[in-house]
Amino acid sequence: xxxxxxxxxxxxxxxxxxxxxxxxxxxxxxxxxxxxxxxxxxxxxxxxxxxxxxxxxxxxxxxxxxxxxxxxxxxxxxxxxxxxxxxxxxxxxxxxxxxxxxxxxxxxxxxxxxxxxxxxxxxxxxxxxxxxxxxxxxxxxxxxxxxxxxxxxxxxxxxxxxxxxxxxxxxxxxxxxxxxxxxxxxxxxxxxxxxxxxxxxxxxxxxxxxxxxxxx
Numbered sequence: 001x002x003x004x005x006x007x008x009x010x011x012x013x014x015x016x017x018x019x020x021x022x023x024x025x026x027x028x029x030x031x032x033x034x035x036x037x038x039x040x041x042x043x044x045x046x047x048x049x050x051x052x053x054x055x056x057x058x059x060x061x062x063x064x065x066x067x068x069x070x071x072x073x074x075x076x077x078x079x080x081x082x083x084x085x086x087x088x089x090x091x092x093x094x095x096x097x098x099x100x101x102x103x104x105x106x107x108x109x110x111x112x113x114x115x116x117x118x119x120x121x122x123x124x125x126x127x128x129x130x131x132x133x134x135x136x137x138x139x140x141x142x143x144x145x146x147x148x149x150x151x152x153x154x155x156x157x158x159x160x161x162x163x164x165x166x167x168x169x170x171x172x173x174x175x176x177x178x179x180x181x182x183x184x185x186x187x188x189x190x191x192x193x194x195x196x197x198x199x200x201x202x203x204x205x206x207x208x209x210x211x212x213x214x215x216x
Contacts, residue, residue: 022050023058027081030068036078036165071165080165097167100151104174107148111181114141118188134192135212141189145182152178 017025026042037045039056050058059079063070070079118137152175193209200208 017049019054019058022054023062026050026055026058027062027067030079031081034081034083035168036071036073036080038073038076038078040076041078078165097171101167101171101174104148104152104178107144108174108177108181111144111185115181115184115188118192134196138189138192138212141185145185148178149182 025046029042029046030037039059040052042059043050043052043055046055059068059070059077062068063079067082068079069082070077152171193212196208196212197205
């Protein structure tokens, strides 16, 4: 039976790229995304238009020709487009990002100290903590959590032009640390509420929970 028009179109879509076309596609993708990727990532993101094996070979060749940069990341190698030297405005952004990362590290240290203090309070008897102080502590922690999560998301979302792989890895590390601390905060908040709930009358539970701004 003669091939249909649909079969012909499918054949065109599945037509293999030449090595030159594949190399051009991979290079343009790295330049457009401006962030590091492994051969597997690139092949997947390009919907297998370039196979994993072909992507690995092309990336290696491009790196050897110094058209892209590459470095080891664990058990794999990641590649990214060569970035131009930063101008004065770019340097200013880098300094701001450095300052922000340092502030977030300091804030993380402070939050760890607060976590330790709160756990000590729970062990020592939360009944001794006045309700207004607990309300203030919960509100402050929630606000701090929201502010830091927003800033960290902005720094790691890719909307800010990456300055270097090292900077990106440091920010991602801080983000992961904060996620762990946020999880600990949620646990502490739940434990504090259990203590508070046991100290107040049942008909005031809902009112107290609302006044503390708790939504769990």
